Amino acid sequence: MSTLGIVALDAVDHALAREWNCENLLLERHRDLETFAYSGENPTTLEVWTSVATGVGPEEHGLASTGEQQQWRNPVLEYASTVAPYVLPKEARVRIGTWLRGDAGGEDGDVEMTLRQTSHSHLFRPDGRVVRWWPGVTPGEHVSETWHWLNLASSGEITDEELWRRLYGNAGLEAGWLQGMGQTDVAVAGVHMHVLDAAGHAFATRPDRLRQVYERVDRLLGTVREHVDELLVLSDHGMQVAWIDGDDEPGFHSWRALASTTLEDEPPASVFDVRDWVDEHAATGDGTRAERQPAVMDTTEEQLRDLGYLE
Numbered sequence: 001m002s003t004l005g006i007v008a009l010d011a012v013d014h015a016l017a018r019e020w021n022c023e024n025l026l027l028e029r030h031r032d033l034e035t036f037a038y039s040g041e042n043p044t045t046l047e048v049w050t051s052v053a054t055g056v057g058p059e060e061h062g063l064a065s066t067g068e069q070q071q072w073r074n075p076v077l078e079y080a081s082t083v084a085p086y087v088l089p090k091e092a093r094v095r096i097g098t099w100l101r102g103d104a105g106g107e108d109g110d111v112e113m114t115l116r117q118t119s120h121s122h123l124f125r126p127d128g129r130v131v132r133w134w135p136g137v138t139p140g141e142h143v144s145e146t147w148h149w150l151n152l153a154s155s156g157e158i159t160d161e162e163l164w165r166r167l168y169g170n171a172g173l174e175a176g177w178l179q180g181m182g183q184t185d186v187a188v189a190g191v192h193m194h195v196l197d198a199a200g201h202a203f204a205t206r207p208d209r210l211r212q213v214y215e216r217v218d219r220l221l222g223t224v225r226e227h228v229d230e231l232l233v234l235s236d237h238g239m240q241v242a243w244i245d246g247d248d249e250p251g252f253h254s255w256r257a258l259a260s261t262t263l264e265d266e267p268p269a270s271v272f273d274v275r276d277w278v279d280e281h282a283a284t285g286d287g288t289r290a291e292r293q294p295a296v297m298d299t300t301e302e303q304l305r306d307l308g309y310l311e
């Protein structure tokens with residue numbers, strides 16, 4: 001059975017992906033993906049990804065943002081985001097806390113914040129479909145980690161180098177997981193990556209640095225493309241930048257979301273169409289596979305006991 005990998009590539013901006021010829025973000029076919037705003041003026045991560053998964057709006061899926069939007073609305077931060085990366089004022093940290101459920105862990109990288117999850121049905125529920133790190137349907141710790149690390153970088157507790165080591169580390173885990181799923185019989189595997197959102201907020205006035213992150217993520221997706229039969233790449237919003245005419249608020253989310261695919265069909269047109277699109281294009285099984293099988297294990301229980309794996 002062929003696997004359709006879905007990459008929820010947060011904040012990848014269709015115009016920037018084209019500007020920098022990111023072939024693995026654009027794939028064979030790409031188009032603008034219509035997105036929406038609910039709690040604020042611009043699209044927000046949790047609201048949109050939950051809608052992508054469920055096919056319904058925040059009123060139905062129940063996850064309205066409470067802080068992610070507002071934090072970038074703060075005038076201090078707006079100023080900061082145009083002059084220096086990682087300068088998040090204390091107020092923004094508090095608001096990140098209200099957006100995320102739970103408390104920040106004390107240790108670096110040990111963040112105990114998780115995203116809320118919808119109780120609505122979603123596209124990853126059927127058998128043979130799997131999902132990791134997707135906002136709205138999983139705890140999404142990597143999103144909390146990203147914000148936590150940006151906070152640490154903004155307060156000078158970690159260096160720029162350390163910040164990007166951590167962000168690329170998570171990006172590699174996410175991409176690697178999807179590569180692994182490409183070796184299995186799952187029909188649909190979805191994963192969310194937050195690295196380009198962090199990069200967009202940090203480098204909205206620095207085309208060279210933002211381009212570098214786009215190119216590295218593009219390379220990473222190239223390795224995924226080699227290992228997964230078919231891909232659907234989506235974003236929830238883009239990012240306003242200082243060098244695009246009409247972008248009045250660099251560092252704020254833009255409306256230039258992207259949908260691209262390796263399949264020979266138009267990508268979905270709207271975030272609300274993705275669920276149906278996936279149902280239409282995902283493998284449903286050819287009927288030749290056996291029913292649920294127990295895992296095959298040639299090693300006997302006695303051998304496992306001898307090896308110390310069993311008590």
Ligand SMILES: [Zn+2]
Binds near residue numbers: 237
């Ligand atoms: Zn987002």
